[in-house]
Amino acid sequence: MATSTVYGSNMDDANWLKHEVGRHAFHPMADPKDTVGNPPPIIMKGDGVYVTDLDGRRMLDCQGGLWCVNAGYGREEIIQAITDQLRELPYYTNFPGSANAPSIRLSAKLCELTAQEGMASVLFGSGGSDATETAFKMARQYWKLVGEPERLKFLSLRNGYHGLHFGGMSACGGDAWRRSYEPLVPGFINVESPNLYRPPFEGVDPETLADMCANLLEREILFQSPDTIAALIAEPIQGAGGVHVPPANYWPRLREICDRYGILLIADEVITGFGRSGELFGVRNWGVKPDIMCVAKGITSGYIPLGATLLNERVASAWEAQGPRSVVMHGYTYSGHPVACAAGLVAVDIAVREDLAGNAADVGSYLLAGLRRLMDRHEVIGDVRGKGLMIAVELVCDRTTKEAFGPTDPYPMAVSDKCLSNGVMLRTIVNKFIISPPLTLNRAQADDIVAALDDALAKTPR
Ligand SMILES: Cc1ncc(COP(=O)(O)O)c(C=O)c1O
Incomplete structure (x- = not known):
């Protein structure tokens, strides 16, 4: 069996990793059958609020790892x-x-x-x-x-x-x-x-x-x-x-x-x-x-x-x-x-x-307002809520009845994939996008999140 070597060192290794993901390890909260053959982005590098995957795509990490990389990536201290x-x-x-x-x-x-x-x-x-x-x-x-x-x-x-x-x-x-x-x-x-x-x-x-x-x-x-x-x-x-x-x-x-x-x-x-x-x-x-x-x-x-x-x-x-x-x-x-x-x-x-809490309060309310403005343009957004840098955008089939997209509906994931190709990685939980980036996020990066989601919603057919 090939052994994993260094990121980007050769294509064989990259293909091997994609082929093997999920084959010998069960992933938390995932059906093993979905992971094999449908590899998620394999994250190889992090810097600041960004991560880079095996294909070299650099993305703004709206997951903050898993609500945890508060100080951002690459902190030498x-x-x-x-x-x-x-x-x-x-x-x-x-x-x-x-x-x-x-x-x-x-x-x-x-x-x-x-x-x-x-x-x-x-x-x-x-x-x-x-x-x-x-x-x-x-x-x-x-x-x-x-x-x-x-x-x-x-x-x-x-x-x-x-x-x-x-x-x-x-x-x-x-x-x-x-x-x-x-x-x-x-x-x-x-x-x-x-x-x-x-x-x-x-x-x-x-x-x-x-x-x-x-x-x-x-x-x-x-x-x-x-x-x-x-x-x-x-x-x-x-x-x-x-x-x-x-x-x-x-x-x-x-x-x-x-x-x-x-x-x-x-x-x-x-x-x-x-x-x-x-x-x-x-x-x-x-x-x-x-x-x-x-x-x-x-x-x-x-x-x-x-x-x-x-x-x-x-x-x-x-x-x-x-x-x-x-x-x-x-x-x-x-x-x-x-x-x-x-x-x-x-x-x-x-x-x-660094008063990360103060920055989360400031940039978080700015980001929340930006995401809320998207509701005027996208009927599919049922709710935008949060505090600081923990935010959810909930998609619904019908804003009046609040009928949610079910777990097998491909639409929310398609929007999330489009966001990914726009350079922003969201966490999708059924019909919700969770936004919990590093607390070092600045306003310009918050604008990038809003723009990426706006574009993804505009371009993803339902
Ligand atoms: C509020 C809360 N409590 C407990 C946990 C469990 O933490 P861990 O996954 O580190 O075991 C989590 C994880 O997301 C959490 O959000």
Whole structure:
């Protein structure tokens, strides 16, 4: 079998890669049969907000990798930190008997950055699914430590996405993510969320809708018995579910309800953490302090896998209790990996120093306005929504009925392919285009995205 060599070195290698894609590896969220013989762009290089594929096409990366390359590609500082750490110490565990310096430094840094939220302790993992899994386990242990062992259940929201380990998947609020792997973990309860485009209750204004959803949540808590609920998990802005920005009163209501019944509030900041929503952390848009925060993705700008779960003082202090039950019987070989933490220290520093959140707010609202203007020219756009640099453009067959294109309809993908040939790579989820580029995007590049989509919609027959 040929071996892959260097990008562009010879055509045989390029053809070999295209031939082999999907043949020996299943790709996440894809039907293996679709990948073989229909190769997706094979990305070989990145610079700034652009990526280049095997065919030499340079494209503006509207996916930001997968909502994660916040600082953009080719950041020498992060690369240097990774290579320096690899030379110094490529690995050492934090299991009992040892520790490593980068993970100590990064845990302190994360608590410093979230001082406003009152975070006091950090547990590391290798990504977002680890971060939510850890949050669920720490929440259950917390309640055992404080003498309420019956608090076992978790609440989550319709359209929410919390990763695909068994815990996170059980909290996900979409059938597609759960169906093939059921039964779910017992004790996960999913409730309505204030989806403004396809609301569960018609004919009410956004704040009223948020109140109605919050009231439903409270009714569910009372029905379940508050003293059986461990925590509520939610994204400050729902991402994978289609970018749903909640009305401003919703998160404060979540906090108020959790407080009323003593329930822990977990903010899943895996996408929103480190600037994407226009604030350093998504909860700051809503002025809410959660009890637990899950972060990943932007923590290293995607340069190397890392995730973290942050506990506030209320939660962390439960481990001051003595006894065998206070051992954190949870963790991974790669918890606090020194290379990942060294990358995290620099990536997080860049996010703060370069005010990536401020740029996401500024360029994000400019881009959102540009995309919204396309609605005047293209009847097929049903909705454009988002905050900061997390935006969705939803296509519909009929704007009045909001009838969506089905998963087998080729039209959205044809538009996306045309965008690709216009030099802009979108992420297509059935009938939605997700736009989550690096947070270093500038206004001229935002114009390029709007122009590429405008042209693609104009030229793609339905
Ligand atoms: C809000 C949220 N939580 C958790 C996850 C899971 O993260 P990972 O894919 O790194 O396991 C994701 C991934 O997109 C996410 O968007």
